[in-house]
Amino acid sequence: xxxxxxxxxxxxxxxxxxxxxxxxxxxxxxxxxxxxxxxxxxxxxxxxxxxxxxxxxxxxxxxxxxxxxxxxxxxxxxxxxxxxxxxxxxxxxxxxxxxxxxxxxxxxxxxxxxxxxxxxxxxxxxxxxxxxxxxxxxxxxxxxxxxxxxxxxxxxxxxxxxxxxxxxxxxxxxxxxxxxxxxxxxxxxxxxxxxxxxx
Amino acid sequence: xxxxxxxxxxxxxxxxxxxxxxxxxxxxxxxxxxxxxxxxxxxxxxxxxxxxxxxxxxxxxxxxxxxxxxxxxxxxxxxxxxxxxxxxxxxxxxxxxxxxxxxxxxxxxxxxxxxxxxxxxxxxxxxxxxxxxxxxxxxxxxxxxxxxxxxxxxxxxxxxxxxxxxxxxxxxxxxxxxxxxxxxxxxxxxxxxxxxxxx
Numbered sequence: 001x002x003x004x005x006x007x008x009x010x011x012x013x014x015x016x017x018x019x020x021x022x023x024x025x026x027x028x029x030x031x032x033x034x035x036x037x038x039x040x041x042x043x044x045x046x047x048x049x050x051x052x053x054x055x056x057x058x059x060x061x062x063x064x065x066x067x068x069x070x071x072x073x074x075x076x077x078x079x080x081x082x083x084x085x086x087x088x089x090x091x092x093x094x095x096x097x098x099x100x101x102x103x104x105x106x107x108x109x110x111x112x113x114x115x116x117x118x119x120x121x122x123x124x125x126x127x128x129x130x131x132x133x134x135x136x137x138x139x140x141x142x143x144x145x146x147x148x149x150x151x152x153x154x155x156x157x158x159x160x161x162x163x164x165x166x167x168x169x170x171x172x173x174x175x176x177x178x179x180x181x182x183x184x185x186x187x188x189x190x191x192x193x194x195x196x197x198x199x
Numbered sequence: 200x201x202x203x204x205x206x207x208x209x210x211x212x213x214x215x216x217x218x219x220x221x222x223x224x225x226x227x228x229x230x231x232x233x234x235x236x237x238x239x240x241x242x243x244x245x246x247x248x249x250x251x252x253x254x255x256x257x258x259x260x261x262x263x264x265x266x267x268x269x270x271x272x273x274x275x276x277x278x279x280x281x282x283x284x285x286x287x288x289x290x291x292x293x294x295x296x297x298x299x300x301x302x303x304x305x306x307x308x309x310x311x312x313x314x315x316x317x318x319x320x321x322x323x324x325x326x327x328x329x330x331x332x333x334x335x336x337x338x339x340x341x342x343x344x345x346x347x348x349x350x351x352x353x354x355x356x357x358x359x360x361x362x363x364x365x366x367x368x369x370x371x372x373x374x375x376x377x378x379x380x381x382x383x384x385x386x387x388x389x390x391x392x393x394x395x396x397x398x
Binding site for chain 1: 202203205206207209210212213214216217218219220221228229230232235236238239241242243245246247249250251254260261262263265266269270307311343344346347376379380383384
């Protein structure tokens with residue numbers, strides 16, 4: 001493939017990924033004006049990772065963390081966002097996203113497509129230090145976003161304080177600094193009474 | 200400062216930066232439904248940098264590039280977005296953004312604030328390989344975004360093909376691969392007749 005053809009191929013992929021800006025998550029941005037998009041969530045995760053990685057009890061290569069963060073949800077361009085508390089949706093999520101990954105990463109030159117596929121798989125597996133941290137940051141950013149938008153998505157979807165543990169258990173287990181951040185968010189959310197009364 | 204107090208301080212900053220998701224640029228997302236936000240622009244720049252850095256004729260540390268990208272426009276939380284073709288706005292931009300940087304980065308623990316201030320200054324100066332590439336990618340993403348949204352912002356603001364050279368000259372000068380990408384975008388935009396007729 002000529003350089004120009006290769007670069008055009010990469011450009012096509014970059015133009016396609018604009019769709020990431022229209023995929024909405026369940027959570028809202030802080031001013032409540034609309035839902036957060038995948039692109040915004042991903043940017044914010046990058047900033048969380050950058051500002052918190054030196055607080056961890058283990059070492060990570062921040063360049064590799066940011067790489068995993070950047071591409072971790074890209075498959076949603078074809079698979080769509082699955083709400084973390086949608087048990088039925090989550091049941092088929094892995095298979096749906098694996099198919100989406102095959103389709104999406106095939107739209108790049110083969111070497112780059114293979115790199116993105118490997119990084120996506122690494123993130124999903126969550127076994128390397130960088131992937132453990134990136135997966136934990138995904139949960140921390142999501143939880144803080146719900147707090148920062150006044151708990152609206154929790155109320156709209158009937159998510160109790162107890163039910164959020166299924167999302168926060170991971171960052172709590174990954175590192176003491178992330179545990180402290182999550183505990184601070186619970187404490188603030190309790191003071192502000194952000195969860196619906198128990199049903 | 201205790202660890203918990205320090206982490207709460209970082210958390211406050213991360214919550215504050217949610218405002219980045221409400222700062223609109225002049226360009227539109229590809230489906231034309233609304234303007235692109237700073238957060239989305241920054242995420243997309245990160246992906247451009249990740250997928251193009253191996254095509255460059257010089258070496259960059261991608262972790263450092265992504266760091267510069269992540270924080271390069273954060274000062275707009277206080278300074279607002281300045282349209283690249285707004286000559287009056289651009290006249291006071293450097294001073295406005297320097298004041299915004301002082302204010303914004305003071306909202307972090309001192310060591311982190313100093314790092315972000317240094318990175319922001321490095322990006323602005325554009326002298327290291329990573330900053331030259333990041334600044335060039337800022338222009339490439341902006342130009343491609345205008346192309347990808349059918350040239351709407353160019354038409355709305357009366358921006359001629361010739362006037363865009365003041366934004367594209369930088370990436371063209373930085374590297375042959377970026378030059379090829381820009382030329383491909385001009386070629387596609389010409390075929391699709393995206394610029395207003397000369398006045």
